[in-house]
Amino acid sequence: MHTPATSAPPSKFRWARLRPHLIGWACISPWLVSFSFLMVYPFIASFVLSFTRYQLVGSPAFIGTENIQRMLFADARVLTSLRVTFTYVLLTVPAGTAISILVALLLNQKVRGIPFFRTSFYIPSVIGGVGLALLWTTILAQNGPVNTALRWTGIEGPNWLFDTAWALPALALKNLATSGAAMLIILAALQGVPQHLYEAVELDGGAEWAKFQHVTLPQISPAIFYNLIVTTIGVLQSFVEAFIMTDGGPGTATLFYGLYLYRQAFEFFRMGYASALAWLIFLIILGLTILNFRVARYWVYYEAET
């Protein structure tokens, strides 16, 4: 092994060995650029900015932990927006997950017309963004279809988006009607469940519920878990709904953390303080994700582990 290699001219030998590595790195270089300049650098820079005062004029002034103290102890809005955001997570994530599992199970039935239903269930998720927010603004209007439907059952509905108690649940309702991606992910997992497992339950005389409990649920639990993580992270960063539909109001009823951060950064241009806020939500998301993974050991089933 050593002799033929050393007999070759050293420079050529080195080039031949280096070449595949260089080509590999060249191929992934576009990502290395964005990773360095749009991920690593901003990630560190926002940490450093957290200890400064910077209003886009002059250069950032180091102020120690002033931002952090203000954020944690003096600024009541931070706690309010965190409470609003977590309430929103609790209103949307568990119910949204349950709905997507149910809808996916439904779409996995062997009846006619499933492609049609799958398409129509997913369409609201495609529209997304501002359009969807405007759409729901009219649906939830005082004299809108939701309240009309409630009136049929004899209930006088609230003026959803302008009522302190109902604005947040109203946004949650909008969120629940657009959980298309989650539904498709779970549907894909359902279609991947091996049929022979169901046959095994049938041989043991198990009924439908037994099949669901002992085969379906464990088999799709990784997909459910993944969804839970992704939607929780996504919902914690919500912005557009509040920005377009309620502007955080009435009062602070729908003041999402994302909206508060946006205002600090891009309306008041407090870049230092907003960076501290960004790092706080990052740490919260990180902690929550780690916790989720810890808890997952008790309910997520992975084939390879057995």
Next chain:
Amino acid sequence: MRNEDRDRRRERRAVSPTSDSPPTSSAWRKSIAAQRRLRDLLAYALLALGFVWFIFPLLWVVLSSLKTFQDFNQIPLRFLPSELYLGNYPRAWNSVPFGRYFLNTTSIVALSVVGELLSASLVGYGFARLRFWGRDLLFMVLLSTMMLPFWVVIIPRFLLYKQIGWIGSWLPLIVPSYFANPVYVFLMRQFFMTLPPELDDAAKIDGCHELATFWRILLPLTKPVLATIAIFAFINVWTDFLKQVIYLSRESAYTVAIGLAFLRWQIAEGDPVPGLLMAATVFTSLPMIAVFFIGQKYMVRGIALTGRTGT
């Protein structure tokens, strides 16, 4: 002997109910069929409920866009418009310069999609088909960046773009797409992994350079994934609002999403015509719905594979 006979008789008796009596068996089969029918019926009932839950809002928007102002103020609310009033559409189109915004958004979408396709396929090829130092570690890093909350990077990114004078232009929305979105890289890599390694070997024997192998032999095979990425990128740019509202400051550079938000605030400050807003929602959503219908197959597959919609 007698004992044996008795046993046989007993055996026959034990077997008879299931094998020798057709009436009971067919009844059983009938009950299974009935159970099935009941199950299907229940499934359809629930599917119909889901249909109303998901589709009604869209139907409502279309109906509302055809209503006159008077229709909105009636109590109880009218479900159908009193007449087929099309006036909301031209009024919405002209109340904000949507023509220009459509052109702007289309340009941004086109330029971004090209960038996403080129960069993600090249990087995906590197991670899937080449061996080099640090590859697996770097791929793990790439996967973990998919979970990084955007709020933690958005402020320094803004300051960076401001420093190089990009704020106000489309550049912060377009240029990053030429530097490989991790979700799309992941999609490309997973697909490249499924192609037989013999392809690369054969190309190598024919004296093909790695990049030529990528461009001439492997890339043409990845059309389905390229379609998925193109659709994801299209929809993500079209529905994005946060980045556009942060980076675009010149009125001439605005996008459809910002135009829509403008219309909303105009209405909030007076001029209360919900029909106008709904008409604008309809025509700004049409491109996405069209793309979805054209590329639904690719999109569904992409979501199933990556577990997300590309952001």
